[in-house]
Amino acid sequence: MGETRRTQPPILGVSLADLRRDRTSVKWGVHGSDVIPMWIAEMDCAPCPAVVDAVSAAVSRGDTGYALTEEYAVQVAAFADAEWGWDFDPRTTTRVADVLTGVTHLLGLFTDAGGPVVVSPPVYNAFYEVIEACGRRVVEAPLGADHRLDLERLAEVFAGLTAEGARTAYLLSNPHNPTGTVHTPAELEALARVADEHGVRVLSDEIHGPLVLPTSTFTPYLTVPGTERGVTVTSASKAWNLAGLKAAIIVPGDAAVDDVRRLHPFVTFGASHLGVIAQTAAYRDGRGWLHRLVDELDANRHLLADLVAEQLPGARLVVPESTYLAWLDLTDVGLGDDPAGEVLRRARVALSPGPIFGCGGRGHARVNYATSPEILRDAVGRIASILE
Template structure:
């Protein structure tokens, strides 16, 4: 399932071409897995018959509804779903139609770096409410809402910490948002990768709200380059407002992405369960490797996903320890400062790879600070 270096180096994705060949890439959120067989077969059939035209939703809404029922115990309304090219494109376009230029949008750093870039692209203003010891600061959120923020871009499961929010905490967010008239945009792209011991609760499963949830098969099934995600309105009223989205937005998604997503949601459970089991084992392996080779690096195993948030401040490598790991160890991690000021001294490591390559990554990190 997880491929080794010679096969991976044949790939042309950004993970494998951004750095010279002597650098081991462990930065971008892309797994080193072979494609799930049902997805591979569906894509090969589409290519064989030349089915490479403009995207239509087909059965992807119903497929996701079935997936959500099996995985999350939630039956979403397929009628409230829309195809978008990817989560962040969807976020930008929804902000453009549901908020006004200059409106404040709350984010909770350390958080996914494109949140900073894309909120500005939408012409909105960033309002930071940092996590408090890895948890949402509900008091801070309320202060931001009272001060006039119009939207909250929630990341659940959280990237980079891998924290999965419990229903009670999500309910508290929903209550605050409703009280102050705040739009909630919930990025749930890592939800399908929730690890054993945790359970993902879709924000839209809490009941009707002024919210839009975003999800995709792209992270769980490693199909980001195929371009397909879903935007799901939290109420009929919001769904009606989303009619103002650009009509051509759907056609900016890829038909192969829609096909792959439909098959993933319909037929991918067994493969996904194997991936989750493997990823959970990689996190345990990382904890062991760090204890042996870099015991001063802080690491809390996540509840979802294949990303590890590493506290490297004790190594005295400055604000961006990833720069030292790259320069001296020839291993590329995602720089912590890109996740906001609270990310200084941190780095994000992708464990979605083979045991061999994960071990080599930690070995190189240790060599860089030896």
């Protein structure tokens, strides 16, 4: 097995020339051809063969109608059990178009118009957008200086909001985007305890769960004690690079099953048939590919850490425990509050601007390192050139 893995071509080995020629997605279409895009959460990877085979076969036979999603739910549950020992009943789940669509529907269930939704910044920028889009308001309870959940601050915020009688939800990024923090079982259990004490619903976005890197272990929120009222939303979108093949799943805790069943059945029609086929194949037959990818991401995160230390004096990288996204502190390198803007203008490397991730984002940028080592070296070299 080891010899076979060594002789396989790298998943993250696609050349810059091939990417520029073949990719037509947002990542490659927004900026000029001289820019290295390392911003939006798309990987520069070769596809999972099981997904290619499943989607190609479906299109070839004209199987492009409306989606049935029961087998998708079964395979998500089987994957979760095999990878993390998370045993849930697929019959209790609801399938939706994507994770943020699921979050939107759940916020409609668990909060009121204009009501509070708590987040812990710096956090996934789309959380802010989806909360605003569904007519709720953001309340921030920032991460601690160690980039971990600040349970005391969360308890204080929860208590203040619910004392006013507001139905409150907490939107958890598990694992955390953009810092790559992997929440521990003890942290999640403490969060569940604080949330339950104040009647706050925890909605856990676990789309990056399969991308926890060696030395850390992913803990699904609903596997720790006291999370029965919580709800998880997840998808194969990030781990297998399938954002364009939409499907996602809502998994309720035992005490939230009846609540989630209140969602109108129409919402389940959002998952596309080809998305369901692709993601079912990924969960069922793509585990080996995923494990190889995680090994390559592990090597890339260490390479990125070395490159930053060697070439970007004054920069500080939060070496991620998960995801393919890294949080880069450029506060002391003289590029201003939004260094990504200067990096794009002067180095022609596109990073995600830190300020869009909320409190604590000024002077920072998010780096997508899911690319070839060669492109990673080129990008950091370009950034280094403007700091000389």
